[in-house]
Amino acid sequence: MTLKEKIQQLPDKPGIYQYFDKNGHLLYVGKAKNLANRVKSYWQFTPELCASSQLSLRIKKMINQTVSMNYIIVNSEHDALILENSLIKQLGPKYNILLRDDKTYPYIYIDNSQDYPRFDITRKIIRSKDITYYGPYSVGARDILSSIYDICKLVQKKACLKSKKLCLYYQIDKCLGPCELPVSKERYAQEVNLATSLIKNKKLLLSKLQEKMEFYAEELRFEEAAQLRDTMERIERSHIKSEIDFATNENYDIFAIESSQTRAVVVKIFMRHGKIISSTHEYINLNEGLDTNELYSRALLGFYKDEKPPIVVPLLIGEDFEDKELIQNYLTNIFEQKAQIIIPQRGKKKDLIALAKLNATELLKRDKETLNTKILQEVQELCQLQKLPNRVEVFDNSHMSGVATVGAMIVYENGKFDKKSYRTYHLDARDEYGQMRETLTKRVESFSKSSPPDLWILDGGATLLKLAVDILQSNGINLDVIAISKEKVDAKAHRAKGKAQDIIYTRDEVFRLKTSDKRLQWIQNLRDEAHRAAITFHKKTKLKLDQESKLLSLHGISPAKIQKLLNHYGTFEALKNVTFDDISSLLNTKDAKTIKNFYK
Structure with a gap:
């Protein structure tokens, strides 16, 4: 047809x-x-x-x-x-817009049903009518929580009340001691109210921390003063300063978009009780131009996902878009109440949108100044990549004679390594080909949670490149892949071989660039970081295996038997779940009993 x-x-x-x-x-x-x-x-x-x-x-x-x-x-x-x-x-289709910010933002909450309630952090709804939420916070939630426990005399830990005994927190004047002393609920409520006012008013919280930092400095407690300074910086980091202050306790989530020819930015601002409490943003590569409708749709779907947020508020957006009614109906189902998507035309709500757009414009300007797109464009042109490689995932594996076999994936985005997105894998395969297949398959299986990047780089040659292409094609994913490896000298590809040159493989070409070529150096830098991550994780895994092996030896299992077990089951982790009969058939009943007792 x-x-x-x-x-x-x-x-x-x-x-x-x-x-x-x-x-x-x-x-x-x-x-x-x-x-x-x-x-x-x-x-x-x-x-x-x-x-x-x-x-x-x-x-x-x-x-x-x-x-x-x-x-x-x-x-x-x-x-x-x-x-x-x-x-x-x-x-990750070529002409669709893809947002990668799939984080769930934390909220600070308090359970008012408790006799002596305390504040904690959650990312999900806790089913109780007595819960009060504050947030969401893009960064600094943990710092805000730590700060209120430092300033207010609250029950510090969940286990404190169970002990029925005064502890160090009471002695250093950070708790009223309701675990043992007859503290009235009215007196404790005063501390809860103070903490609540500090959470709601970031300016007041920062002024209290400033006072405490200056006190530490005067007392020559410089390390504690420095820690408070860093805490204050983290709390301020997500805060957009604004003179807009609603007289009423209004709550809004604000979304606005600005774009250049190649990049767009989505700014999200969270207003609670009439004050801006936090903000965040995300850059988007416009590989084939801007589609405002799709960008707003992706931003709202990505932020609210399929779970009701702890606090449901009206949404303010910068402009109308085609699927607004459809998205609003979808969010109504998620929120379990009528979702409101509002396009403000005047007043303070319109001012909030203007503030969001102003920050978006500034972020785009700053992004242009810091993002080195020249080298990315040169790599794209050399390797005939479909997209500018703003986000790159790089893979390497490591082992020692088949022991402690691991894989590592590092992530490079917007001109720097994104270490929070690094991933490491324990592998079962014994050969390099099988190890890379296992690593890449694990990553492809996680695409539903974490979207594909613009480019994969493998530490390997043409064979591993073809493997990656086959894995992607079999899963219906269109993603550029390149590989980099040392050319063989004396039939070996040792990194130490001084004359060995790095070779770049693409689907259609093989490049032997000069060592001074900036494009080669860029790829080498990413490959070397992946190699470092793989080696580091391998050493950590090997140390753990060696310690476990020594402990088994102390219980009478010889090194030869331990090696036999590892050759058969692959890892100590797998050995933990093996039945008594299986171990008996491989060794003997006495050793099987020893091993099962050891892992108990």
């Missing part, structure tokens, strides 16, 4: 559609209330099938590359929205 025939035979039902290029690469995933009407709106059927003249340049470019399509029918437009969002996140 030709593409034209397939389009003309589409059903009048809700669903999602996918466009593919001549190489079978996924270009775009879209949703539709009516598949036939939606897909046909992209095309002009006479005199021949081509892109409709009504389309934007971005969509027209996509349609001109489309040679085939698939579709999936679902029960409703709501289901189509969910499926579309899931597929975009997992597959």
Whole structure:
């Protein structure tokens, strides 16, 4: 069936559609209330099938590359929205906009049903009508919590009341001691009220911390003063300073977008009790131009996900978008109450949007000054990459004679290493090929939670490159891959070989660049960081294995028997779950009893 025939035979039902290029690469995933009407709106059927003249340049470019399509029918437009969002996140199509900020932000909460309640942190709803939430906080939640326990005389730990005995916190005047002393609820409530006012008023909290820092400095307690200074900096980091102060206790989540030709930024500001409490932002690469509708949709779907937030508030957005009503209905289901998406036209709400846009503009300006796109553009041109490699994942494996085999993935984004996104894996495979296959497969399986990057770099040669391409294609993922390895000298590829040059492999080319080439150095820098991460994790794992091996030896299991167990079961972790009979069949009943007792 030709593409034209397939389009003309589409059903009048809700669903999602996918466009593919001549190489079978996924270009775009879209949703539709009516598949036939939606897909046909992209095309002009006479005199021949081509892109409709009504389309934007971005969509027209996509349609001109489309040679085939698939579709999936679902029960409703709501289901189509969910499926579309899931597929975009997992597959990263070229013409869709992908937001990577999938964090769940923490809230500070207090359970008022307790006799002597204390504050704690949560990222989920705790089912109780007595819970009060404060937040969300993009950064600094833990610092705010620590600060109020430092200033207020509250029950410091969950276990304190159970002990029925005064502890160090009482002695250093950080707790009223209700565990043993007859502290009235009214007196304790005074401390709770003070803590609540500090949480609600960041300016007041910072002034209290400033006083304490100056006291420590006067007492020559410089280390404690420095710790407080760092705490204050973290608390301030997410705070947008503003003169906007609502007289009433109004709560809003504010979203605004600004863009340049190549980048966009989404700013999120959280107002609680009439004051801005925190903010965050996310940069987006515009590989094929800006789609405001998709960007607002992705931002709202990504932030609220599929779980009711602890605090449900009206949403203020910078401008109208096509799917606003659909997203509002979707969020109504999530919130379990009517969701409100408001586009302010005047007054202080409009001022909040202006503030968000002002910060977005400043963030774009700062991003342009700090982001070195020149080297990224040069690497993209050299390796014929589909996207500018702003986010890169780099893989390496490490082991010692098949022992403590591990894999590591490091992440490079926006000109720096994103160490929070690093991942390490324990591996079972014995050979280099199997190890890389295991590492990459684990990463692909996690795409539904953490979206694909712009580029993969492997520490290896053409064989491992082909392996990666096969794994991605078998999962329907279109992602650029390059590999880098030492050329073989004396039939070996030792890193120590002085004359050995690094070789870059792409799907179609092999490059032997001069050692002074900045593009080679950029790739080498990323490869070396992945190698460092893999070696570090390997050493840590090997040390743990050696310690466990010594402990087993002390219980009468010889090194030869330990090695036999590891050769058979792979890791000590796997050995823990092996049955008594299985160990007996491999060694003997006496050793099996010793090992099972050891792991108990």
